[in-house]
Amino acid sequence: MLKIEHLKKSYENFSLDCSLEVKRGHVTGLIGQNGAGKSTTFKAILGLISYEHGDITILGKPLAQFTAKDKQDLGVVLSDSGFSGYLTINDILPIMENLYKNFDKSFFLEQVEKFQLPCDKKIKDFSTGMKAKVKVLTAISHHAKLLILDEPTAGLDVIARDELLELLRDFMAKEEGNSILISSHISSDLESICDDLYMIHQGTIILHEDTDVLLSDYALLKVDDEAYARLDKQYLLRSKKESYGYSCLTDQKQYYAENYPQIAIEKGTIDEVITMMIRGAA
Numbered sequence: 001m002l003k004i005e006h007l008k009k010s011y012e013n014f015s016l017d018c019s020l021e022v023k024r025g026h027v028t029g030l031i032g033q034n035g036a037g038k039s040t041t042f043k044a045i046l047g048l049i050s051y052e053h054g055d056i057t058i059l060g061k062p063l064a065q066f067t068a069k070d071k072q073d074l075g076v077v078l079s080d081s082g083f084s085g086y087l088t089i090n091d092i093l094p095i096m097e098n099l100y101k102n103f104d105k106s107f108f109l110e111q112v113e114k115f116q117l118p119c120d121k122k123i124k125d126f127s128t129g130m131k132a133k134v135k136v137l138t139a140i141s142h143h144a145k146l147l148i149l150d151e152p153t154a155g156l157d158v159i160a161r162d163e164l165l166e167l168l169r170d171f172m173a174k175e176e177g178n179s180i181l182i183s184s185h186i187s188s189d190l191e192s193i194c195d196d197l198y199m200i201h202q203g204t205i206i207l208h209e210d211t212d213v214l215l216s217d218y219a220l221l222k223v224d225d226e227a228y229a230r231l232d233k234q235y236l237l238r239s240k241k242e243s244y245g246y247s248c249l250t251d252q253k254q255y256y257a258e259n260y261p262q263i264a265i266e267k268g269t270i271d272e273v274i275t276m277m278i279r280g281a282a
């Protein structure tokens with residue numbers, strides 16, 4: 001559905017070098033801290049910024065050949081864009097009908113009613129959660145095949161996040177082959193919906209893994225200096241000195257559980273995995 005190979009983009013104090021793939025029928029997450037390069041990647045995919053190097057293939061076509069007609073198959077949420085805040089939902093309806101030949105007005109209005117979004121109130125006066133829902137609803141209401149969602153849950157409370165994720169699950173269930181690329185810095189959002197996750201740090205992808213594998217095979221080993229010295233280090237991804245000895249990240253939990261039954265093995269959360277990948281030593 002989407003393939004990015006060695007996308008390179010430089011700003012004065014930042015350089016991006018990113019490769020990733022979203023497979024048909026998959027939800028792929030891009031996770032990273034503020035300034036890691038998520039929005040830059042999304043903007044490049046959408047042709048909104050130039051880049052120095054790289055190949056982007058989207059819905060089977062090189063980006064340069066991707067036409068306005070092809071864009072009908074994309075649903076997009078960008079963090080710093082959307083409809084003017086001076087418009088109401090009633091104003092948006094004819095715009096969506098004009099923009100998208102497959103705009104499903106009745107589905108859109110059904111969801112508007114479900115979320116109790118006022119149709120005649122200016123969007124600028126909506127709460128953060130309501131604004132986010134409008135953005136996601138416009139992305140999923142025209143039978144897109146691929147959603148490209150940059151931080152759609154940013155600033156939302158737990159309930160609003162859950163409601164949005166539910167909408168995205170419904171989108172995936174609606175049509176076989178639908179796919180999503182979604183970014184967030186909230187790992188629990190991505191963990192619950194993504195088939196695979198890319199972690200980006202300072203413009204570079206530092207880890208790509210299936211979410212299931214991340215949750216089942218990755219672990220943190222907590223060992224004292226003596227145990228660390230004896231530890232087989234071939235399956236350690238990162239190690240970090242701690243007051244008690246070392247904390248080590250592995251993607252082979254079973255191996256250490258079987259061979260070192262006496263050491264403390266903790267099922268790492270995705271946040272802990274990210275922290276270790278960034279702050280631990282290879």
Ligand SMILES: Nc1ncnc2c1ncn2[C@@H]1O[C@H](COP(=O)(O)OP(=O)(O)OP(=O)(O)O)[C@@H](O)[C@H]1O
Pocket residue numbers: 011012013014032033034035036037038039040041079185
């Ligand atoms: N137009 C620009 N000119 C100069 N630097 C830029 C520009 N756009 C982005 N950057 C820089 O590129 C880096 C990556 O920014 P980007 O917006 O892609 O990060 P992000 O992962 O989306 O972060 P956030 O979660 O805060 O939105 C940052 O250091 C940012 O300052």
